[in-house]
Amino acid sequence: MYTLDEALKDKISGLCYGNRILLPFKAHFLKVIIENDIITDFSSSSKGISIVEHEAYSDLYFLEYKMLSENLSKYEAIKIVLVEEGKNIFDVNNHRKIALYLKEKHKVTIEETDADILFIE
Amino acid sequence: MLTFFDSQNIFAAETKSVADSLVTSGEHVSQLPHPIMVLPFLVLLLLIATGPIFYKHFWERNYHKLSILLGLVTVSYYLGFLNDFRSIEHSVTEYISFIALLTSLFIASGSILIKVNFKATPVSNILFLLFGAVISNLIGTTGASMLLIRPFIKMNRERMKPYLIIFFIFIVSNIGGALTPIGDPPLFLGFLRGVPFFWVIQNVFPIWMIGILLVLLIFFLFDISNQKIADSVTAKSKQLVELKGSKNLSYFAIIIAAVFIDPKVISGVPTLSPLPFGIREIIMFAVAFASFKSADLEILKANEFDFEPIKEVAYLFIGIFLTMIPALQLIAYESRVYSHYLTQATFYWSTGALSSVLDNAPTYLNFLSAAMGKFGLDINLAADVKHFVTVDEVYLRAISVGAVFFGAMTYIGNGPNFMVKSISERAGIEMPSFFTYILKFSLPILLPVFALIWFIFFKG
Numbered sequence: 001m002y003t004l005d006e007a008l009k010d011k012i013s014g015l016c017y018g019n020r021i022l023l024p025f026k027a028h029f030l031k032v033i034i035e036n037d038i039i040t041d042f043s044s045s046s047k048g049i050s051i052v053e054h055e056a057y058s059d060l061y062f063l064e065y066k067m068l069s070e071n072l073s074k075y076e077a078i079k080i081v082l083v084e085e086g087k088n089i090f091d092v093n094n095h096r097k098i099a100l101y102l103k104e105k106h107k108v109t110i111e112e113t114d115a116d117i118l119f120i121e
Numbered sequence: 122m123l124t125f126f127d128s129q130n131i132f133a134a135e136t137k138s139v140a141d142s143l144v145t146s147g148e149h150v151s152q153l154p155h156p157i158m159v160l161p162f163l164v165l166l167l168l169i170a171t172g173p174i175f176y177k178h179f180w181e182r183n184y185h186k187l188s189i190l191l192g193l194v195t196v197s198y199y200l201g202f203l204n205d206f207r208s209i210e211h212s213v214t215e216y217i218s219f220i221a222l223l224t225s226l227f228i229a230s231g232s233i234l235i236k237v238n239f240k241a242t243p244v245s246n247i248l249f250l251l252f253g254a255v256i257s258n259l260i261g262t263t264g265a266s267m268l269l270i271r272p273f274i275k276m277n278r279e280r281m282k283p284y285l286i287i288f289f290i291f292i293v294s295n296i297g298g299a300l301t302p303i304g305d306p307p308l309f310l311g312f313l314r315g316v317p318f319f320w321v322i323q324n325v326f327p328i329w330m331i332g333i334l335l336v337l338l339i340f341f342l343f344d345i346s347n348q349k350i351a352d353s354v355t356a357k358s359k360q361l362v363e364l365k366g367s368k369n370l371s372y373f374a375i376i377i378a379a380v381f382i383d384p385k386v387i388s389g390v391p392t393l394s395p396l397p398f399g400i401r402e403i404i405m406f407a408v409a410f411a412s413f414k415s416a417d418l419e420i421l422k423a424n425e426f427d428f429e430p431i432k433e434v435a436y437l438f439i440g441i442f443l444t445m446i447p448a449l450q451l452i453a454y455e456s457r458v459y460s461h462y463l464t465q466a467t468f469y470w471s472t473g474a475l476s477s478v479l480d481n482a483p484t485y486l487n488f489l490s491a492a493m494g495k496f497g498l499d500i501n502l503a504a505d506v507k508h509f510v511t512v513d514e515v516y517l518r519a520i521s522v523g524a525v526f527f528g529a530m531t532y533i534g535n536g537p538n539f540m541v542k543s544i545s546e547r548a549g550i551e552m553p554s555f556f557t558y559i560l561k562f563s564l565p566i567l568l569p570v571f572a573l574i575w576f577i578f579f580k581g
Contacts, residue, residue, distance in 0.1 A: 035429065036181075036546040064178050075418075075426045079549065101422075118274050118425065118548035120281045 001025065001056035004084040004096060007110055014100065014108035018067055021060040021078070021100065021108055026053055028089050031081040033119070034062060035071060069102050077101055079119050151205045153454055154447035158198055161191040162444035166478060169437060169533055170555040184433070188440030195443045208446050214397040215482065216442040219306065220435050221398070221405040222380070223263050223536050228409040229372040230267035231426045232416035234365040241276040243344040247337050249273060250288065254297030254333050258322075260377060262298035262305055266537035268373075269293060271424060272362075274548050280347050283552055286545045287562045288340040294537040295529035296336060299329045299522060303380060305535070307476075307485030307524040313385045314489070315506030316517065324518050328578055332526060335570045366420045372412045379404040430543040434536055441480060441533070449483050456491035465519045468492055469579045472523030473571065477530035485524040492516040519579045526571060530563045531555065 002012055004025045015022040032039040032049060039048040052059040065071055072078070077099035087094040097113045113119050168187055172180030199205045239245060249269070257265035270289060277285050298304030300322045302312035308321055382401045384390045393399050416426075452475065456463065463471075472481075472488045490500040496513060498505040510517055528535035532542055532555055542552050553561060 031549065033547065033549045035427075036543060038546065038549055038551055073427045073429075075421045075424070076547075077425060114423075118271055118278075118544075120274070120278055120549040 004082070004098075008098075008112055012110070013103070014110055015106050016068055016102050016108045017106055019062045019065040021062070021068070023058045023060065023100075023108075023110070024056070026056075026058055026085040027082040028085065029060075029080060029082050030089075030095065032060070033079040034065075034068075035076075037064070072102055074101070074103075077113075079113065151208050151450070152203050154198070154203065154450055156447075156451060158195065158447035159451065161194045162441075162448050165191045165440050165444050166533070174554045174556075185436035188436050192440045192443035195446055199446065208450070209443070210397060212442050212446050215480075216439055217398045217402055219438065219442070219480075219482070219536065221402040222261070222306075222376070223434060223540075224431055225376045225405040225409040225412075226261065226264040226373070227267055227431045227540065229369050229376060229412045230264065231424050232366045232369045232372075232412050232420055233268060234420045234423050235268065235272040236363040236365070237272045237276045237361070238363070239276065239361050241280060243341050243347070246273075246277070246285070246344055247341060249276070250292045250337060250340065251333070253289070253293035257293055257297035258300040258304040260373060261303055261380075262294050262535065263537045263540075264373060264377070265297065266290075266294045266541050270541050270544055274545065274550070281550055282347065283545075283550060284340075284343050284562070286541060286550060286552065287558065288336065288343070290538050290541050291336050291529045291563075291567065292333065292340075294541055295535050296329070296332050296526050299325050299332075299525040303377060305525045305528070306480075306482040308521060309380065310482050310486055311489065311506075311517070311521065313383060314486075314500060315503035316510055317507070320510055320514075320517075321521060324514055325521055328518070328522050328574055331577070332522075332570060332574055335573065336566070339566055339570075366417055369412055369416070372408050375408050376405055379408070425547060427547075430540045433543065434539055437533075437539070438480075438536065445479050445483070448479065449487055452484075453487040453490060456488060457494050460491045460495045463491065463495065465515050465579045465581065466575060468516055469519035469523045469575055472520045473527035473530075476524045476527045477534045481524040481528050481535065485520055488520045488523075489517065492520060515579070522574065522578075526567075526574075529567055531559060 002010070002024045004027060006012070007023075007025050012024050014024060029042055029051060030040070037048060039046070041047075042049065042051055044050075046063075048062070048064060050061040050063055052061070062068060068078075080098050080100065081095055082098065083089045083094045084096065097119050099111050099113045099119070101109045101111070103109055165188060168180070168184070172184060196209055199209050241249075249272075253265050253269045253273075256269075260268070266289075270286075270293075273285070273289055274281065295305075299308070302309040302316075302318055302321060304321075308316075311321075312318060379401050381387065382390055382404065383399065384392045390400060456471070468488055468491075472484055475484045486500070492513070493500050493505060493509050495516075496509065498509050500506065528538070532538045546552055552558075
């Protein structure tokens with residue numbers, strides 16, 4: 001299992017199959033933006049997203065989509081505000097913003113958003 | 122079959138005499154539609170208003186089908202019952218012009234990255250919005266909106282609230298562009314009909330100035346309460362503004378220059394009739410293609426370039442352009458019948474009210490036609506238009522201001538409103554719904570400003 005920092009530093013990719021994204025770390029999710037959808041409901045009754053935590057990775061199911069790759073252009077990111085597991089969620093300094101880009105062969109690159117990307121927490 | 126429907130004339134406006142039920146649209150005369158044919162337009166407006174709130178994902182998956190379906194209802198009626206191909210052709214031609222301009226500006230601006238490295242304060246925001254208002258007269262409200270919305274969000278990223286975007290829509294996407302024919306499409310249509318290029322700035326400037334200053338003042342009152350958060354923002358870079366992809370500014374220049382490539386403006390320009398587009402639209406689409414193909418990938422990525430916002434506008438507005446034909450023809454007819462009763466105030470409020478939900482370009486033309494009809498002048502004669510603007514300029518002023526300013530009243534009042542909303546939502550900003558926008562912002566903020574403008578300039 002990787003930490004978020006390790007995944008970013010070593011450029012570890014996630015995976016995407018259909019409406020499912022696998023991220024190689026565990027985290028507390030605060031906000032997910034996909035296209036015009038801003039998702040903040042991560043409860044089990046959420047209609048937008050279902051998150052399943054595994055021993056070494058996190059599964060994100062985007063319930064309103066069938067094939068994410070059909071909806072997102074190669075320049076468009078899924079943006080996530082999260083806190084790495086084990087860190088204090090109430091300390092805003094621990095809130096991290098990452099961007100996911102869908103690539104070929106089911107790969108998902110994970111990048112910390114830079115100042116150029118429009119991303120309001 | 123067409124002949125059968127035509128002879129039956131089932132849904133044509135049957136209560137009027139034949140002469141009464143004719144309506145002039147542009148340069149042709151057609152039969153007046155039955156009022157019930159306004160229904161597809163009302164249904165489409167209702168869907169646009171309620172879809173994103175009550176059945177969001179159904180709407181997202183099906184809005185394009187619904188828009189086209191409702192458009193086809195109107196097309197079938199005109200072709201099948203009225204045997205009127207010209208009205209549809211006219212609307213399709215205007216739509217292609219509209220979408221060519223929006224698409225080319227959207228793509229060219231998507232390849233430009235403006236980085237602002239100063240902290241947003243109420244004062245810097247006011248200066249930025251004022252700059253946007255001025256520049257929208259040079260590159261159009263669409264161009265200015267697409268170019269400036271991202272830097273505006275970035276400079277306010279630590280203090281972002283929806284009102285910031287809404288005031289951007291008010292000022293940059295709408296009111297700002299009231300000074301030149303490039304600013305907003307209705308003014309350009311007026312220019313094509315014979316209104317002198319500098320007539321607008323000479324006659325509308327005082328109203329524009331008061332409108333902009335009042336809205337900026339209200340914005341300041343909103344923004345000042347956000348000051349505390351702004352204090353904590355620190356500038357990170359030495360350079361205040363950085364521009365990447367500046368070569369695309371030349372694409373912008375070509376698009377703006379192409380606006381004038383019209384047989385009505387430059388006599389040597391060939392018309393491609395009967396095709397529903399001209400050289401201008403071909404240039405705009407070609408520039409859009411060249412701009413996208415030569416764009417810097419890093420800039421596209423930073424701008425998160427996606428065709429979805431323009432696709433959404435394209436689909437929704439084809440439905441709007443088609444379904445609004447009966448509404449516009451009925452309005453044109455009624456306004457001509459009652460033109461003697463119409464005052465500058467009624468022109469201001471009627472053009473404004475309809476421009477809030479209809480496309481403001483044909484609304485402008487129809488009311489201009491009605492105003493000229495009051496004096497026995499014909500909108501299709503450039504000499505009459507020139508005479509009208511010198512003798513009875515108050516009516517044209519009322520129509521011009523109403524058409525441009527009131528586009529800010531709803532998300533669908535003007536093309537860029539929707540695109541600014543979409544870009545903002547993709548940045549994570551929760552924008553107000555269609556109704557909240559109207560009830561919480563445009564009615565309490567814009568309506569009093571517009572009423573004051575009416576009181577000062579158009580009450581008499």
